[in-house]
Structures are given as structure tokens and as C-alpha cells.
Amino acid sequence: MSxxxxxPLTRAVRFYEAPIGKKAVMAVTGIVLxxxxxxxxxxxxxxxxxxxxxxxxxAAFLHNPANAAALWAARGxxxxxxxxxxxxxxxxxxxxxAARPFRYYKKDDVPNAYAARTMICSGPIIAAFVIFxxxxxxxxAVVRLQEIGPNEPNVRANVILGFxxxxxxxxxxxxxxxxxxxxxxxxxxSMFQSVGASHPRYTPxxxxxxxxxxxxxxxxxxxxxxxxxAGWLTY
Amino acid sequence: MRIVxxxxxxxxxNDKGRMARYEVPNVNQEMSFLEMLDVLNEDLIARNEEPxxxxxxxxxGICGMCGCMxxxxxxxxxxxxxxxxxxxxxxxxGDELYLEPWRARAFPVVKDLVVDRGAFDRLVxxxxxxxxxxxxAPDGNAILVPKExxxxxxxxxxxxxxGACVAMCPNASASLFMGAKLAHLGLLPQGQPxxxxxxxxxxxxxxxxxxxxxxxxxECEAVCPKEIKLEVIARMNRxxxxxxxxxxxxxxxxxxxxxxxxxxxxxR
Numbered sequence: 058m059s060x061x062x063x064x065p066l067t068r069a070v071r072f073y074e075a076p077i078g079k080k081a082v083m084a085v086t087g088i089v090l091x092x093x094x095x096x097x098x099x100x101x102x103x104x105x106x107x108x109x110x111x112x113x114x115x116a117a118f119l120h121n122p123a124n125a126a127a128l129w130a131a132r133g134x135x136x137x138x139x140x141x142x143x144x145x146x147x148x149x150x151x152x153x154x155a156a157r158p159f160r161y162y163k164k165d166d167v168p169n170a171y172a173a174r175t176m177i178c179s180g181p182i183i184a185a186f187v188i189f190x191x192x193x194x195x196x197x198a199v200v201r202l203q204e205i206g207p208n209e210p211n212v213r214a215n216v217i218l219g220f221x222x223x224x225x226x227x228x229x230x231x232x233x234x235x236x237x238x239x240x241x242x243x244x245x246x247s248m249f250q251s252v253g254a255s256h257p258r259y260t261p262x263x264x265x266x267x268x269x270x271x272x273x274x275x276x277x278x279x280x281x282x283x284x285x286x287a288g289w290l291t292y
Numbered sequence: 293m294r295i296v297x298x299x300x301x302x303x304x305x306n307d308k309g310r311m312a313r314y315e316v317p318n319v320n321q322e323m324s325f326l327e328m329l330d331v332l333n334e335d336l337i338a339r340n341e342e343p344x345x346x347x348x349x350x351x352x353g354i355c356g357m358c359g360c361m362x363x364x365x366x367x368x369x370x371x372x373x374x375x376x377x378x379x380x381x382x383x384x385x386g387d388e389l390y391l392e393p394w395r396a397r398a399f400p401v402v403k404d405l406v407v408d409r410g411a412f413d414r415l416v417x418x419x420x421x422x423x424x425x426x427x428x429a430p431d432g433n434a435i436l437v438p439k440e441x442x443x444x445x446x447x448x449x450x451x452x453x454x455g456a457c458v459a460m461c462p463n464a465s466a467s468l469f470m471g472a473k474l475a476h477l478g479l480l481p482q483g484q485p486x487x488x489x490x491x492x493x494x495x496x497x498x499x500x501x502x503x504x505x506x507x508x509x510x511e512c513e514a515v516c517p518k519e520i521k522l523e524v525i526a527r528m529n530r531x532x533x534x535x536x537x538x539x540x541x542x543x544x545x546x547x548x549x550x551x552x553x554x555x556x557x558x559x560r
Contacts, residue, residue, distance in 0.1 A: 072537075074499075075492075075496065075532065076504075076506070077505075077529050077532045078536065080529070152499075152504060155397060156396060156503055157504065161361060161364060162298075163392070166511070167365060167511050168513075168514050246508075250525070250529070251508070252529060253527065253528075253529040253530025253534075255526030255527070256523070260523075
């Protein structure tokens, strides 16, 4: 065995070629994307602030031209993570499908593991939701967005109008958040398994924490369209 | 008791195969599942029909030869048992059972319920060994092994290579099998020299054999007759990642050539 280090690129390619390498990429990008989901939710929850202008101030801060470089860097990292996560998922899905070319006549699912089995369904729907969400509330391609001034979107008005005037859009948001909850539950505990952390003492705790976190994120996210539809939020 | 069987019949690897219905009217509830199939086969032979081919050897749950899907569950409904250790008292009079061979790209059907598990042999051939000096027996206790490590290694070594994990996995992944072999050897001092090369070689070989990847569902763990835990897969992942990023050289000089194609031989 040679002790000369192989080329870093060769090492990375060989690493990614292996299914375990792809799963590790999915785990690491999953951590970044989960972190973003939490940060995004915390930003959104400012709509409940006693100061109605709070969320618009936050939006103005993000859109401030002085922060443009940081904003686009964050968007770039997120986009890269999304691309890597989806690419690895598709490659593994194709490999896994090819590994069982003949279906069983009868097949029982022994552990239910609904969230784990439906990752390949919840994932694409969430991806479609993300695209719609950006068109809806970031770029304003679905409904015209209101602005207070240049680089100062009136987020409060856009969110409340965007949900309360279009119950179908709100319903799609709520459905997508339900699927995100399932995706996060499996993803959050599974990323530990994928990078090799499993212990009979801690893994059951981890699954409970993942379930609680996923449900809290779900409740936080769907509370906004529900509150807007119910007329609890005013602008 | 009377049992209705729907069994996958396939003359050879090239035959298309189909499900066939049989009735076994005189099943004793003390029979093992394989004995029930023996009764069916004697009846088929008496009627001048082709008996159902199924793998078996020790019939005491330790050799890993037997196994088929029973109503969509590998080794049938009883957890922690091989098919030969499953008894007919777990079924009711008039039950309809669907028997199918393990289904995986890596496990081609040889005949009826018999599949070629040579892919497992090739996985073991690339990594399931240690570099020990052969010859005289080593001194007892010359190499100390902590009790806990010895127990965990022994739990993993209980794997009999039956293939139920692959059969049950929605992705036909051999991760539980590989994890068991890697934990069995990697937990012991004797397994350290090849520890990281072993995992790289086995992972590459599994891909060449067209096994799927793990999606952390846990069907393998649920049907494993030796109750090997999902934890061994995490251990494999850990060793693979550590070996990939901290190893100084190529993990195994020959890993690349090995992974190009399944090893020759081991075809029935």
C-alpha cells in the first residue's frame, strides 16, 4: 500500500462515487437546509410582534444594498446545497430502483417508517413548493407585491393579502409544510445515521427530538397562513 | 390443518416464472415451515410433478441457507427466526401464504425459491478476512479484548448471510450484511490492520454487484433472524467516512480493479 496521498480531486470523486459518500453529502447539505428552515421560520415569526412594523424592518435590513453581498452569498450557498442534495437523492434513487428490477407479488412493510419511505415523494413536492414560494412572495410573479419604498418590501401586507385572498394558495402552503415536517423528521435523525452516529442510548432520544422539532416547525409555519385566513393578522 | 400456498415457480434463470397455487391438506402444527414444504414436495413427486426447489441445510437456524418471502416478509411473520425455525403453529387452518424468492438484481433466481447469493461471497472475499499468521495457535489472552467489544463483535458475527436483509430492503441494499461483517472484524484488535481498506473495498464491491444504498428505513433489522442492529450500518458509514478523509494513501491499492466487475466464479 502506497503512503503517497492520492490527488484531492480523485479522493473526492471516489468518495462521491460510493453510496455512503452521497448519503454524507445529503446529510451535510441537509443540516444547512434544516438550519435555513429554522432561521426562515424565526424571521417569519416576527409577524406576531407587538410592533406591526417589526417584520418590515427585518425585510428592509435583509434587502439593504449594504447587505447585498452577504444576501447573495447566502443564497448561493443554499442553492448549491439544494442542487447537491437533489442530485445525490436522484442518483441514489435510480441506483436503488435498479437494485430491485422485479417487484414482489406481495410485500409487507414491517416497520411503518412512513416518513422514510415517502422522502422521494415529499422531496419533489417541497422543491416545487420552494419554487412557487419564491415566485409568490419574493419575486412577485404570482401576485403583485407591495413596497414601502425601494428595497423595502411591505412583507406584512404581502403575507396577509397573499394568504387571506387566496385560500387555495394557503392550502398548498399548509400541505407543503406537512410534507416538510415528515421530510425533516426522517432527515434530522437519519443524517446522524448517515454520518455514522448511532447509539442505543441516544438514537431513540434523537428520534423523539427530531419528531418534536419537526412538529414545532410545522406549527410555526402553518400558523401564519391560518392566522391570515382567520383574520387574526391586520396590516 | 389445511394451508393454501401460492409459490413462485421458475424452471431456471432464463424462465419467466409464475405464481402457482398448491394445497397442503394435512399440515401438522408441530411441523417446521420447511417440513411442510417437504410434505408438499412428496405429494408433488407422487403425482409425477416437479417438486418445489428451496435452499436448506442445517434446519436449526444457524447455517443461513434457507429463506424465502412469506406473505411479503422475509423468513415469515415470526421475528428473529429463520424459515426452518418457523413452525406451522404460527398459522391458522385455511391460511393462504405467498412464497417468493429473495428479489434483488444481485441475487438472480436459480430455480423456484432458490437464489444465487454469490454476491455475498464476493463481498466477503474482498474484505471479510484478517491478516493473521497461520500456523501454530496463538497464546490465549496474548491479545486482550475488552468484554464489551467482544460482545458487540460477537453480536455482529451472528450474521449467517441468509440474505433476508437484502430481500426485505426496499432498495435491495446489502448494508446490514456488510455492516455486520465490518463490525465483527473492526471491533477486534485482530481486525485493525485492514479496517479502513476493508470498508472501502466492500462498499465498492457492493456497488459493482448492483446492491442498492441504505435509506435508514430499518426493514433489514426487523427481519434479521439474528437480530443484527441498524447500528452496524452507522459504524460502516463512520469507518468509510473516516477512511476516506483521514487515510494517507489509496485505501486499497486494488480496490479500484476489484470494483470494476464482480469476481469470477461462485456461479452455481
